[in-house]
Amino acid sequence: MENQSAPPPLAMSDLLLGLLACGEVFGFHTLAEASVRSSDFEQRVSLMHMAGVHAQAYDTVRQRLLAGGAQADPIIESFAGPLEIYNQRTAPASELEALVKAYVGTGIAADFIREVSAYLDSQTHEFVVGILAEPQPDSVAVPQIKAALAADPQRAGRLALWGRRLMGEAISQAQRVAVTQPELLALLMGSDDLVGFQEMITRMTANHSARMEAIGLYA
Amino acid sequence: MENQSAPPPLAMSDLLLGLLACGEVFGFHTLAEASVRSSDFEQRVSLMHMAGVHAQAYDTVRQRLLAGGAQADPIIESFAGPLEIYNQRTAPASELEALVKAYVGTGIAADFIREVSAYLDSQTHEFVVGILAEPQPDSVAVPQIKAALAADPQRAGRLALWGRRLMGEAISQAQRVAVTQPELLALLMGSDDLVGFQEMITRMTANHSARMEAIGLYA
Numbered sequence: 519m520e521n522q523s524a525p526p527p528l529a530m531s532d533l534l535l536g537l538l539a540c541g542e543v544f545g546f547h548t549l550a551e552a553s554v555r556s557s558d559f560e561q562r563v564s565l566m567h568m569a570g571v572h573a574q575a576y577d578t579v580r581q582r583l584l585a586g587g588a589q590a591d592p593i594i595e596s597f598a599g600p601l602e603i604y605n606q607r608t609a610p611a612s613e614l615e616a617l618v619k620a621y622v623g624t625g626i627a628a629d630f631i632r633e634v635s636a637y638l639d640s641q642t643h644e645f646v647v648g649i650l651a652e653p654q655p656d657s658v659a660v661p662q663i664k665a666a667l668a669a670d671p672q673r674a675g676r677l678a679l680w681g682r683r684l685m686g687e688a689i690s691q692a693q694r695v696a697v698t699q700p701e702l703l704a705l706l707m708g709s710d711d712l713v714g715f716q717e718m719i720t721r722m723t724a725n726h727s728a729r730m731e732a733i734g735l736y737a
Numbered sequence: 738m739e740n741q742s743a744p745p746p747l748a749m750s751d752l753l754l755g756l757l758a759c760g761e762v763f764g765f766h767t768l769a770e771a772s773v774r775s776s777d778f779e780q781r782v783s784l785m786h787m788a789g790v791h792a793q794a795y796d797t798v799r800q801r802l803l804a805g806g807a808q809a810d811p812i813i814e815s816f817a818g819p820l821e822i823y824n825q826r827t828a829p830a831s832e833l834e835a836l837v838k839a840y841v842g843t844g845i846a847a848d849f850i851r852e853v854s855a856y857l858d859s860q861t862h863e864f865v866v867g868i869l870a871e872p873q874p875d876s877v878a879v880p881q882i883k884a885a886l887a888a889d890p891q892r893a894g895r896l897a898l899w900g901r902r903l904m905g906e907a908i909s910q911a912q913r914v915a916v917t918q919p920e921l922l923a924l925l926m927g928s929d930d931l932v933g934f935q936e937m938i939t940r941m942t943a944n945h946s947a948r949m950e951a952i953g954l955y956a
Binding site for chain 1: 762765766769770772773778779781782785786788789792793795796810813814817824
């Protein structure tokens with residue numbers, strides 16, 4: 519039994535798939551909230567459909583967990599706490615904040631999952647990349663956000679703060695996930711790959727900055 | 738041209754399909770809001786899937802409008818105003834109110850659309866009935882609402898008021914729709930069928946009472 523200190527690869531894949539599935543539920547919520555708040559009917563419908571894609575992705579990921587013999591639901595639900603806290607701490611106060619949350623928050627979550635999946639077996643990695651290839655809110659959100667800021671440039675400062683808060687809360691809750699799921703932390707920090715971990719954070723920060731720049735803001 | 742006082746059947750079908758499609762977007766919102774507020778993960782996922790069904794139904798109805806040669810989007814969007822007002826005036830203040838709104842509001846809307854579709858050609862009627870056969874939130878909502886009321890019977894009075902408010906606002910906005918869409922009003926009130934109209938209101942009220950009774954409340 520002494521050699522069981524490292525968790526088996528399957529369990530790690532299951533954990534990441536559980537996080538991904540749970541993230542799809544919260545991604546659904548973020549897009550649905552942006553849809554509810556939208557004052558433009560066409561945009562409302564676009565965001566509704568993007569929310570629907572998250573609902574379907576949840577099923578696809580859960581089915582893969584079940585097909586692999588995992589106890590899917592308890593694994594998925596184990597991530598609900600941190601994601602719910604993130605969601606509550608980033609409740610949007612306006613249509614524009616909801617749209618930025620949909621754009622920035624979905625981007626950060628996808629980056630994180632994609633990065634972590636690179637540590638796993640290639641089959642799981644490819645599956646995860648396929649799921650994350652689902653339509654992103656960028657095409658809807660970016661022009662709308664830019665138009666709103668062009669119409670009222672005074673909002674830029676507050677919105678830049680909002681973007682930073684979304685990133686900050688995402689990091690806080692990622693840390694919380696890592697603490698409650700030590701196997702995931704071990705995967706990220708272990709195997710002499712501390713350099714790789716630092717690079718991952720650097721890439722995620724760069725992606726976040728690029729997303730903020732795309733809407734004319736500094737991260 | 739004198740014999741064109743009655744609107745052609747196709748245009749009436751298009752109007753009802755437009756109302757149905759628009760209602761699916763707001764049905765999506767109601768179910769999504771109940772999902773976001775849900776404290777139970779399993780229920781959260783169930784409500785998310787029901788919201789997703791509304792998003793798909795929107796596409797199905799819109800495709801039928803387009804296939805019939807209608808200018809689908811302007812027709813659909815013409816109903817957004819009254820539905821948005823309904824939605825804003827019935828913003829739930831708690832998880833339980835969100836759940837009752839999903840249950841009661843979806844039921845009232847489905848009743849109304851089903852009743853009106855009976856005045857149209859049989860193909861449209863059957864199509865509409867098929868769309869409305871989508872999973873309803875009852876199976877999720879009813880046991881949860883009853884459990885919440887059993888745990889705290891004091892909430893019954895306030896929740897009964899909430900149910901009445903949902904019905905009252907639905908009637909108000911149905912009247913607004915009728916005023917802004919006189920063809921629809923003519924369909925309901927015209928052709929010597931005032932008795933039929935009264936019976937429709939009676940059936941809808943009876944269905945609403947039955948739904949409230951199913952959760953242990955009086956309408």
